[in-house]
Amino acid sequence: MNILKLFYRNLTQGPSTVAFPFGPAWTPPKLRGRIRFDLPACTGCRACEQVCAPGAIRFDKTPEGLRFMMWHNSCVFCGLCNFYCPTDAIVQSDDWHLAHP
Numbered sequence: 001m002n003i004l005k006l007f008y009r010n011l012t013q014g015p016s017t018v019a020f021p022f023g024p025a026w027t028p029p030k031l032r033g034r035i036r037f038d039l040p041a042c043t044g045c046r047a048c049e050q051v052c053a054p055g056a057i058r059f060d061k062t063p064e065g066l067r068f069m070m071w072h073n074s075c076v077f078c079g080l081c082n083f084y085c086p087t088d089a090i091v092q093s094d095d096w097h098l099a100h101p
């Protein structure tokens with residue numbers, strides 16, 4: 001595109017970017033985002049752990065019972081855990097805010 005046309009378009013239409021993180025950011029429909037886990041709904045069948053190819057889910061046996069652990073830095077957001085969970089205890093949300101300390 002001609003640079004003058006581009007300049008004119010940007011001048012008249014405004015920016016197409018968003019003021020992240022200082023404003024609301026658009027989320028595409030059906031975005032595969034952060035995994036959410038609902039402990040009371042979990043039966044401990046461990047199907048999610050079995051189907052997770054990168055090993056982002058792990059259950060450890062503790063004296064209190066099974067402990068759920070999940071690593072979003074290993075997750076590839078395939079959604080298989082969500083698909084195979086019989087009780088919807090694990091669901092894939094459209095939340096893309098993954099940064100944490």
Ligand code: SF4
Nearest residue numbers: 042043045046048085
């Ligand atoms: S598949 Fe669902 S019910 Fe089974 S262990 Fe995973 S979260 Fe719990």
Ligand code: SF4
Nearest residue numbers: 052075076078079081
């Ligand atoms: S979305 Fe895929 S990679 Fe991420 S935890 Fe679930 S099964 Fe594992």
